[in-house]
Amino acid sequence: MEFRSFNDALDRYFTELEKEQIVNESSKKLNDEKGRLISTINEVNQKISVYKENAERLRKIGKLIMGNYPLIEEIRNTNINSKNTIIIKLDGEEIELDPRLSPTKNASIYFDRAKELEAKAKKAEEILINLQNKLNTLEASIKQKEESSKIKIREKEWYEKYRWTITRNEFLVIAGRDVDQNESLVKKMLDDKDIFLHADIHGAPATIIKTMGKEIGECDLKDAAVISATYSKAWKEGLASIDVFWVTGDQVSKSPPTGEYLPKGSFMIYGKKNFIKNLKLELWIGLEDNNGVRLFVGSEEAVKRDACFM
Numbered sequence: 001m002e003f004r005s006f007n008d009a010l011d012r013y014f015t016e017l018e019k020e021q022i023v024n025e026s027s028k029k030l031n032d033e034k035g036r037l038i039s040t041i042n043e044v045n046q047k048i049s050v051y052k053e054n055a056e057r058l059r060k061i062g063k064l065i066m067g068n069y070p071l072i073e074e075i076r077n078t079n080i081n082s083k084n085t086i087i088i089k090l091d092g093e094e095i096e097l098d099p100r101l102s103p104t105k106n107a108s109i110y111f112d113r114a115k116e117l118e119a120k121a122k123k124a125e126e127i128l129i130n131l132q133n134k135l136n137t138l139e140a141s142i143k144q145k146e147e148s149s150k151i152k153i154r155e156k157e158w159y160e161k162y163r164w165t166i167t168r169n170e171f172l173v174i175a176g177r178d179v180d181q182n183e184s185l186v187k188k189m190l191d192d193k194d195i196f197l198h199a200d201i202h203g204a205p206a207t208i209i210k211t212m213g214k215e216i217g218e219c220d221l222k223d224a225a226v227i228s229a230t231y232s233k234a235w236k237e238g239l240a241s242i243d244v245f246w247v248t249g250d251q252v253s254k255s256p257p258t259g260e261y262l263p264k265g266s267f268m269i270y271g272k273k274n275f276i277k278n279l280k281l282e283l284w285i286g287l288e289d290n291n292g293v294r295l296f297v298g299s300e301e302a303v304k305r306d307a308c309f310m
Contacts, residue, residue: 030138030141030142030145031142033138034135034138034139034142037131037134037135037138038135040131041128041131041132041135044124044127044128044131045128047120047124048121048124048125048128051117051118051120051121051124052117052118052121054114054117055113055114055115055117055118055121056114057093058110058111058113058114058117059110059111059114060093061093061095061110062107062108062109062110062111062114063107064090064091064093064095065095065097065103065106065107065110066103066104066107068090069103069104072088072097072103072106073102073103075088075097075099076097076099076101076102076103079099080099080100081099082099083100085097085098085099086099159172159174160294161177161181162174162175162176162177162181162185163175163176163177163205163207163227163231164227165223165224165226165227165296165297165298165299165302166296166298166302167209167216167219167220167223167224167298167302168217168219168220168223168301168302168305169216169217169219169220171209171210171211171212171214171216171220171224172209172210173207173208173209173210173223173224173227173298174189174207174208174210175205175206175207175208175227175228175231176205176206176207176265177205179264179265180264180265181205181206182205182206182265183264183265185206185208186206186208186252186254186267187254189208189210190208190249190252191210191211191249192248192249192250193211193213193248193249193250194208194209194210194211194248194249195208195209195211195216195221195224195246195247195248195249196208196246196247196248196249196251196252196269197209197221197224197225197228197244197245197246198228198244198245198246199228199229199232199234199242199243199244200242200243200244200245200275201232201233201234201242202233203232203233204228204229204231204232204233204234205227205228205231205232206265206267207224207225207227207228208249209221209224219301221246221276222276222279222299223298223299223301223302224246225244225246225276225279226279226282226283226298226299226302227297227298228244229242229244229279229281230281230282230283234281235281239281240280240281241278241279241280241281242278242279242281243275243276243277243278243279244275244276244279245273245274245275245276246273246274246276247269247271247272247273247274251269251270251271252267252268252269252270253267253268253270254267254268255268256268282299282300283297283298284297284298284299284300284302284303284304285297285303286303286304
């Protein structure tokens with residue numbers, strides 16, 4: 001992937017890293033529970049197999065006893081006075097017999113034991129169904145949590161390298177983060193019909209409303225003025241409010257009068273300045289989810305309109 005700068009590459013990397021950490025942390029507990037549940041399901045499955053295999057073997061032995069009734073009866077008669085069980089081998093199976101009981105009763109012992117194991121297998125299968133349902137519910141919860149926690153990676157808009165906001169009437173406002181950006185904004189981004197704003201204090205960002213040739217309202221001017229004021233030196237000095245002036249783009253020039261010099265980041269303003277008086281220094285922050293989550297800052301009205309405010 002190609003990026004405009006090393007900082008953009010780092011920003012992309014750490015955004016993806018943060019997203020991965022958030023998803024992992026939010027689902028770790030559920031995944032641990034899922035692991036334990038799967039382990040239990042495997043154990044129950046194994047028990048069911050053992051129950052069924054043993055039940056099948058015991059039922060087979062019972063059938064062998066009944067199928068060899070004369071032989072079993074003959075063996076029993078020769079050992080009828082023995083109190084000990086006797087072991088015979090039929091069809092590869094070693095069979096324990098009680099010589100004091102008839103072949104039918106000996107067979108019944110094996111059939112009864114087989115039924116007990118089959119009952120245990122059935123009970124375990126019911127438990128297994130409940131466990132599987134729990135697992136399905138848990139997996140659905142994990143998926144839902146991951147989806148809800150997922151931060152979609154999006155390409156940053158070009159203006160996000162500046163201070164920015166969107167006004168209530170959806171005009172883009174951009175402001176410089178430093179002297180270089182202030183210089184660049186006025187030279188490259190300010191059109192004649194745009195609006196230029198500046199807090200009435202030394203040390204404030206060059207702020208522009210990109211009008212795209214459309215008429216803007218008083219509310220848009222206020223939304224933009226909030227950015228110009230709160231990112232100015234007035235904030236650091238702890239002022240409660242400040243005046244902000246605005247002019248059209250064609251009133252701003254980088255060309256000083258003859259014989260004079262304009263420092264970097266300074267501009268000439270020609271004509272009348274329009275003032276927004278006593279603008280309260282207050283900045284609102286919200287989360288905007290529009291093809292990816294991002295922070296949204298601006299006036300109270302702009303943030304409440306376009307974002308979930310914090």
